[in-house]
Amino acid sequence: MAVETSKQVIPGAFSGTALRGDFPVFDRPTGSGQRLVYLDAAASSPKPRTVIDTMADAYGHHYANVHRGIYELSEDATRRFEQARKAVAGFIGAPSEREIVFVRNATEAINLVAYSWGRTNVHSGDLVVTTQLEHHANIVPWQQLTREVGAELAYVGLTDDGQLNLDDFEAAIARGPRLVCVSAVSNALGTINPVAELTAKAHAAGALVLLDIAQAAPHMPVDVSAIGCDFAVLSGHKMLGPSGIGALWGRRELLDAMPPFMTGGNMILRVTLEGAEWNTVPQKFEAGTPAIVEAIGLGAAIGYLNALGMASVREHERYLFEHAWAALHEIEGVRLLGPGDPAIHAGVISMDIEGIHPHDVATVFDSLGVAVRAGHHCAQPVMDRYGLPATTRASFYVYNDLDDVTALTDAVRACQRLFGGA
Ligand code: PLP
Numbered sequence: 015m016a017v018e019t020s021k022q023v024i025p026g027a028f029s030g031t032a033l034r035g036d037f038p039v040f041d042r043p044t045g046s047g048q049r050l051v052y053l054d055a056a057a058s059s060p061k062p063r064t065v066i067d068t069m070a071d072a073y074g075h076h077y078a079n080v081h082r083g084i085y086e087l088s089e090d091a092t093r094r095f096e097q098a099r100k101a102v103a104g105f106i107g108a109p110s111e112r113e114i115v116f117v118r119n120a121t122e123a124i125n126l127v128a129y130s131w132g133r134t135n136v137h138s139g140d141l142v143v144t145t146q147l148e149h150h151a152n153i154v155p156w157q158q159l160t161r162e163v164g165a166e167l168a169y170v171g172l173t174d175d176g177q178l179n180l181d182d183f184e185a186a187i188a189r190g191p192r193l194v195c196v197s198a199v200s201n202a203l204g205t206i207n208p209v210a211e212l213t214a215k216a217h218a219a220g221a222l223v224l225l226d227i228a229q230a231a232p233h234m235p236v237d238v239s240a241i242g243c244d245f246a247v248l249s250g251h252k253m254l255g256p257s258g259i260g261a262l263w264g265r266r267e268l269l270d271a272m273p274p275f276m277t278g279g280n281m282i283l284r285v286t287l288e289g290a291e292w293n294t295v296p297q298k299f300e301a302g303t304p305a306i307v308e309a310i311g312l313g314a315a316i317g318y319l320n321a322l323g324m325a326s327v328r329e330h331e332r333y334l335f336e337h338a339w340a341a342l343h344e345i346e347g348v349r350l351l352g353p354g355d356p357a358i359h360a361g362v363i364s365m366d367i368e369g370i371h372p373h374d375v376a377t378v379f380d381s382l383g384v385a386v387r388a389g390h391h392c393a394q395p396v397m398d399r400y401g402l403p404a405t406t407r408a409s410f411y412v413y414n415d416l417d418d419v420t421a422l423t424d425a426v427r428a429c430q431r432l433f434g435g436a
């Protein structure tokens with residue numbers, strides 16, 4: 015497939031080229047003096063001006079501690095903070111904003127479930143299931159939990175083209191696990207997992223399901239109610255919001271029954287010298303002063319994404335993915351990982367360029383203004399599965415366009431020329 019290089023109009027309701035004007039980072043020349051081609055959204059995304067301005071305004075004019083002050087400024091801050099909670103709930107289809115717990119990031123959300131729900135409900139001899147496709151954040155907390163309580167952790171393996179091995183999945187759930195933990199989209203390969211189907215099967219086997227939507231929520235419509243899962247976790251910084259804020263969604267009856275993860279101020283109703291009575295959900299899980307302005311910033315990011323429309327975001331990235339995959343596929347010496355079928359592959363392309371270490375690739379790319387991630391992407395079991403120590407990963411978002419796809423393929427060829435490859 016030929017890659018167009020003009021100021022194209024990509025299907026979907028917006029132009030990535032035009033959207034770049036909303037992101038101050040693109041005003042910044044790169045070290046090499048070239049236009050910045052940012053292809054690392056899967057690690058963390060740039061922030062649009064509306065998020066930065068909303069946060070500056072919140073700090074400047076609406077800042078006080080929340081849920082504490084009996085004065086107008088504090089009530090104003092609390093209102094904005096709680097509106098952000100409502101925005102997160104609406105964005106992922108949660109039935110109520112009371113089921114949204116603000117945390118620092120997806121990692122903290124998973125740890126919260128592993129410590130609070132896990133240490134209460136997983137016992138010696140029980141089984142927890144995760145997959146070889148997960149980010150370390152959805153593996154290590156389960157390793158720790160199962161080791162500590164004497165339970166077993168089983169992994170669903172991967173097919174050669176980067177999909178979950180469904181036979182493995184069936185075999186694992188047939189053993190009656192307490193919990194199945196799976197990502198909706200893989201950060202390392204871009205695979206989109208059939209999460210509604212997996213959830214239904216896990217439920218039929220009596221397991222609860224924790225969905226890691228850190229790479230799905232920023233890029234496609236996600237509706238946790240329609241999927242039917244029990245917990246979902248996300249990070250604000252991957253979806254145009256600030257770092258330091260993320261969310262755990264859990265079904266109300268589960269959250270109500272779980273003990274707190276951390277204790278202290280805000281999460282209590284009453285403390286005496288003898289003990290304490292917990293606050294209701296979600297405050298029960300939000301000990302101490304929260305990331306107030308970060309939550310408000312996340313609310314602004316969600317407003318920006320909602321205005322674009324998540325179906326359009328998905329369509330935009332799918333178009334870029336198809337062009338990039340086809341163009342890279344034609345380059346000799348480039349091995350592409352993952353399914354490659356745009357119906358089940360998000361805007362993440364992991365590749366190995368024969369004979370060139372990904373760190374060298376990324377350094378050459380950087381000299382051309384192209385920012386990609388090189389490494390194991392916090393998914394070492396995925397790298398092990400495909401016999402690679404690391405890959406070069408390009409990930410698309412709303413501000414990318416076909417010129418960025420061309421910059422990527424040009425950079426691959428430049429790298430090969432430099433290292434005397436194909
Ligand atoms: N899950 C997935 C699929 C991810 O891609 C990431 C980060 O890359 C995480 C979890 C962890 O996110 P954070 O580092 O924001 O906690």
